[in-house]
Amino acid sequence: MRMPKPRGPLSEWVVARLATPVDGGHAPTADEWDDECIALWTLHEMSYRGFEDAADDAEWQPAMLAVRHELEVALEQRLRRRWPGADAEVADVPAALEAVVAADDGPSLADHVRRRATTDEVLELFRQRSVYQLKEADPMTWVIPHLPVRSKAALVELQYDEYGGGDPNRMHSHLFARGMVDVGLRAEYGAYVDDALPETLELNNALSMLGMHRRLRGAAVGHLAAFEMTSTLPSRKMVQGLGRLGLDGPMAAYFDEHVEADAVHELLAARDICATLAEDEPDQAAEILFGAFTCVDLEARLATALLTSWDAA
Amino acid sequence: MTTRPEVEEFDHPDVVVVPHGPMLLRGATSVQGVDGTVHDVRRPVVALCRCDKSSRLPFCDGTHKVIPRR
Structure with a gap:
């Protein structure tokens, strides 16, 4: 994959510095959220697969890490400001996670796909989703x-x-790639990053930040739980919507796989991952709920942006 | 940080009945449904439907979540 097209002075600086690392210097301020x-x-x-036109050793360059840090601090502040907070004591983590998910009143992309979406809208959704789904998990x-x-x-x-139990053909990201080809889209890693809405990028950035920072481990697994808890029923709707549009090949199979898989994963995530973490490290309980909230909030923002652009909000 | 000693032997049952949810089954390679059909299992843990309303019996599809709890 090649580096994405810059969208302003900061990303222009980042792309240039990653291509030709030079230590020192100050990054310009971003002119827009995008x-x-x-x-x-x-x-x-x-820190994932990198870019063919970036210098590999730029990953750990102090100047690049400084920019990364500054952007992550701003991102985390944005996410925490939106979170209404948790009760002082969280006695039952799975129940508290269910409450976070139940409180979500964001619009449903899966409902739209099931009932009304056009093929073009569904393809646009896949292009947006591919930024994450091609490195799913x-x-x-x-x-x-x-x-x-x-x-x-x-x-x-x-x-x-998620990784197919060791079988590359069953790896979820690979199932998605096969689905992309089947619906006539490009399947190579990062293919549609230049088309990604800022909402899509922010959703991915939040997930990467939660994953990479040990301090944010509670929020990371809370995000995972909320993601899995909001997957089985929407995945069924996606299968129905794709069937309605005559797209019932490998992409429908990808969503079909997620109905059964995520019926298991949501329970493992809430009970065996989140609840045991909160038991072992009680200070993580509230963080778990912060992560869960962040997941549903960022999904709702992406859904709103897409549905608005389709005049379907 | 960690408040529990990490040397204890933990429960790790093969069958877990989830309150208001399915039955989790670890390590199965095949499951027979009520109609006698035998389904191959390829994932490490499967969720078997207990509400009888799943669209893909004998497996859970999350439908129990939209059924009012008795």
């Missing part, structure tokens, strides 16, 4: 070493299934 989002996405990507793998024994074992059990 510029900030693509800059942080590009910096994070250096990867951000959560960062979290494994940050966890105590029970939640670590449970996360590995869940991730093993």
Whole structure:
């Protein structure tokens, strides 16, 4: 993958510095949220698969880490400001997670796909989703070493299934790639980053930040739980919507796989990962709920942006 | 940080009945449904439907979440 097109002065500076690392110097201020989002996405990507036109050793360059840090501080502040907070004592973590998910009143992309979406809208949704789905589960793998024994074992059990149980053909990101080809889209990693809305990038940046920072381990697994808890029923609706549009090949199979898989994953995530983490590290209970809120909030923002652009809000 | 000693032996049952939810089954390689059909299992843990309303019996599809709890 090549680096994305810059969207302002900050991302222009980041892309130039990653291509030709020079130590020192000050990054310009982003002129827009979009510029900030693509800059942080590009910096994070250096820790995943990287770019063919970036210098590999720029990943750990102090000047680049400084920009990454500054953007992450701003992102985390944004996310925390939106969170209404948790009760002083969280007695039942799975029940508290259910309450966070139930309080979500954001619009449903899956409902739109099931009933009304056009093929073009569905393809646009896949282009947006592909930014994450082509590396599905990867951000959560960062979290494994940050966890105590029970939640670590449970996360590995869940991730093993995400990665196809060792079978590359069943790996979820690969199932998605095959789905992309089947609906006539490009499947190579990062193919549609230049088309990504800032809402899509922010959703990905938040997930990478939660995954990479040990301090944010509670929020990371809370995000995972909320993600899995809001997947089975919407995945069924996606299958129905794709059937309605005659797209019932490998992409429908991808969503179909998630109905059964996530019926398991949501329970592993809430009970075996989040609840045991909160038991072992009680100060993480509120953080788990912060992560869960962040997941549903960012999803709602992306759904609103897409539905508004389709005049379907 | 960690308040529990990490040397204890933890419960890790193969079958877990989830309150208001499905039954989790670890390590199965096949499951027979009520109609006699045998389904291959390829994931490490499966969720078996207990509300009988799943669209893909014998597996859970999350439908129990939209059924009022008795």
